[in-house]
Amino acid sequence: MRLTQYLSEKINLNYKLKAANYYDSGHKWEVEFDIGDKEFTFMAKEYQISTESPKIRTFLGAPKDYKGSTTLWDLEFAQDVSSGKEHYITGKAGGQASEVFSAVATATKQFILKKRPDYFTFSGREPSRKRLYDRFAKMIVKVSSGSYEYLGKLPLFGDEVYVFKHKDAEIKYD
Numbered sequence: 789m790r791l792t793q794y795l796s797e798k799i800n801l802n803y804k805l806k807a808a809n810y811y812d813s814g815h816k817w818e819v820e821f822d823i824g825d826k827e828f829t830f831m832a833k834e835y836q837i838s839t840e841s842p843k844i845r846t847f848l849g850a851p852k853d854y855k856g857s858t859t860l861w862d863l864e865f866a867q868d869v870s871s872g873k874e875h876y877i878t879g880k881a882g883g884q885a886s887e888v889f890s891a892v893a894t895a896t897k898q899f900i901l902k903k904r905p906d907y908f909t910f911s912g913r914e915p916s917r918k919r920l921y922d923r924f925a926k927m928i929v930k931v932s933s934g935s936y937e938y939l940g941k942l943p944l945f946g947d948e949v950y951v952f953k954h955k956d957a958e959i960k961y962d
Contacts, residue, residue: 817861817903819895820868823887827868830895832861832903837944839959847942847951848907850959858959860907860951863899865892893924897931904935906957911947925950 811818818831836857839845845854900908912921925938929952939951 812902817899819898821891821895823884823891826884828865828888828891829868830863830865830892830899832863832899832905832908834859834861834905844942844944847939848959849953854959856959858907859905860909861899861903861905862949863896863908863910865895889920889924893927893931896928900928900932900936904954906954907952909942909944909949909951911944911949921950925952928952 815834816831818829820827820829822828837844837860838857839848839850839854844850845852848858850858910921910924912918929936929938935955936952937955939953941948942951943949
C-alpha cells in the first residue's frame, strides 16, 4: 500500500483493540495488541527534560529565567518480531496498514484520557511518511477535543519530534 492510500483511508478512532493487554507502572504505559497474526506494542514512557536550553524553554513556554526540568511522555509503537521490536507503521503488516494505524490512534486516545500528561511527544522513524505523521498530529488535537495543542516539531533525542501540550499545562518554579 502506498502512502497516498494511507492518507486517504479513514482512521477509526474507536478501534476495538483485539487481545489487548495493558500495563501501567506510573512512568510507563503500554498496550499490546494483535492484528491478524502480527503482534504490536504501543508504549508511552515518562521522561524529565531539561529546560536549560533557551530553544526548549521557549518552545515549551517556560519562563525566560527558568532553569529546571519538566516531565514529558514519549509515545512509540513497534511490531513485535522474532528478532526484536521493529518500528514501522505497517512493517510486515502489509495490507493491514489502516488497521494498524487505527489501533495506534485508539491507543493514543486511551493514553491521553488515562494519563492526561502535560506534555507528550512522538517522532517518526521513516522520513518518507512525514505527511502521515503530520496528519496524525492533527488527529491527536481532534481526538483530545481541544484539550491538547500541537506546538510543532522540535529537534530532540536526535529526531524531529512532534510536541503536544495540555491546554492547562504550566511550567512552574519549584
